[in-house]
Amino acid sequence: MKSCLVVDDSKVIRKVARHILEGLDFTVSEAADGREALDACLASTPDVILLDWNMPVMSGMDFLRALRETPLGARPKVVFCTTENGVAHIRAAIEAGADEYVMKPFDRETLQSKLQIVGAA
Ligand SMILES: [Mg+2]
Numbered sequence: 001m002k003s004c005l006v007v008d009d010s011k012v013i014r015k016v017a018r019h020i021l022e023g024l025d026f027t028v029s030e031a032a033d034g035r036e037a038l039d040a041c042l043a044s045t046p047d048v049i050l051l052d053w054n055m056p057v058m059s060g061m062d063f064l065r066a067l068r069e070t071p072l073g074a075r076p077k078v079v080f081c082t083t084e085n086g087v088a089h090i091r092a093a094i095e096a097g098a099d100e101y102v103m104k105p106f107d108r109e110t111l112q113s114k115l116q117i118v119g120a121a
Pocket of ligand 1 (some may be wrong): 010052053
């Protein structure tokens with residue numbers, strides 16, 4: 001079973017993502033900001049991370065930079081979540097080490113295809 005860490009400050013989005021991911025046979029854990037996510041990765045590195053951009057404490061971008069500088073046992077795949085008006089962030093995210101991106105709101109089919117692209121589903 002693959003593991004996915006859902007990082008988003010919205011409890012509703014975490015819940016929706018969890019529901020979809022569990023339906024795709026993922027073991028799901030959650031973090032509400034980048035700091036929590038980094039701690040979670042150090043404790044147990046997930047196969048894939050679904051990452052929000054705008055979060056308090058530590059943003060998705062800051063998390064991504066910190067993650068790529070942190071020596072972990074494995075390199076988790078990162079799927080970056082953005083909104084229609086956040087398209088300009090995609091390039092910066094990919095340059096900072098994201099593997100793919102998905103537009104919010106996402107549905108099961110979209111998320112599954114993105115996970116397949118990064119080889120996690
Ligand atoms: Mg957010």
